[in-house]
Amino acid sequence: MTSPPARRALVTGASRGIGRAVAVALAARGDRVAVHYASDRAAAEQTVALLGGDGHAVVGGDVGDPGQAAEVVRQAVAALGGVEILVNNAAVAPAPDNRHAIAEVSYAGWQDSWRRMIDVDLIGAANVTYCVARHLIDRGAPGSIVNVGSRGAFRGEPEFPAYGAAKAGLHAFGQSMATALAPYGIGVCSIAPGFIGTDRQAARLAGAGGEAVRAQSPFGRVGTPEEVAAAVAYLTSAEAVWASGAILDLNGASHLRT
Structure with missing residues (x-):
């Protein structure tokens, strides 16, 4: 039996954590992967070192900046010779330094948190999606796009409301794109993970609240x-492809939607 041809994937935010695991999984099935990083190139290169096969690449840029978002896609297309898969994983995640509970944060801090999370987690993903989708449409090629959202879009994030809102917007955006891009053979889905035990969360899980x-x-x-x-x-x-438009809850039954 002939193996299906390898596809080419751009995974944003792939220098560690979920993005790194996604890059490893796609490479393991034979895909060539462009590993994106925002600021830590060394970590992205460590991800590439873990990937099976060859022909992978490292691409850098802040997807929260529209010009850099387009450049990330340009770099990936140039390095791989094209892209058929996009995984929008890059995000400003909740952390102690961007906590913005409304009763506690200053107005300036509130503005900063909202602007950065919306710029990266929602608008950045939308801009990267635009560039990849137009690349596919211009080629007349099918493709797949997956957005990494969050259960916080559904249960609320009282200490990080900008994050919850950005992820809710990302899910809605994905469903809009599923409808818009289906005529071009491009499937679009989202995943809504619960708490994931990445290296970044190790200290919290080991602490008193773990x-x-x-x-x-x-x-x-x-x-x-x-x-x-x-x-x-x-x-x-x-x-x-028939799952296009779906939002997959992946939270170990920690939050059940009705």
Whole structure:
């Protein structure tokens, strides 16, 4: 049996965590991957070193800047010779230094948090999607786009409302694009992970509040980057085109939508 031809993927925010796991999973099935980073090129190069196969690339830029977002896609297309898969994973994630609970944060801090999270998590993903989609349309080629959202879009993020709003917007954007791009053979899906045990979260999970975080799921644990990557691998496969428009909850039953 002849193996399907390798495809080419751009994974944003792939220098560590979920993005790194996604890059590894796509490379393991034979895809060539452009590993995107915002500021830490060394970490992105470490991701590339973990990838099976060859022909991978590192591309850099702040997707929150419209010009740099377009340049990231240009770099990926040039390095790989084209792109068929986009995984919008780059995000400004909740952290102690961007916490903006409305009763506690200054107005200036409120503005800063909203602007940065919306610029990267929503508008940045929209701009990268535009550039990849137009590349595919101009080629007359099918493709797959997956947005990495969050359960916070549905349950709320009281200490990080800009993050919850950005991810809700990302999910809605993905469904709009699923309808708009289907005539061109481009499928678009989103994933809404719960708490994922990345390296960045290791200290929190090991601390006093770690048990409470694990208890959010009836499985008594948090998710892994590899579980998210496995879902992305399916949703970017040829077999998943009929799932276009879907938002996949991936949270270990820690939040159930009705």
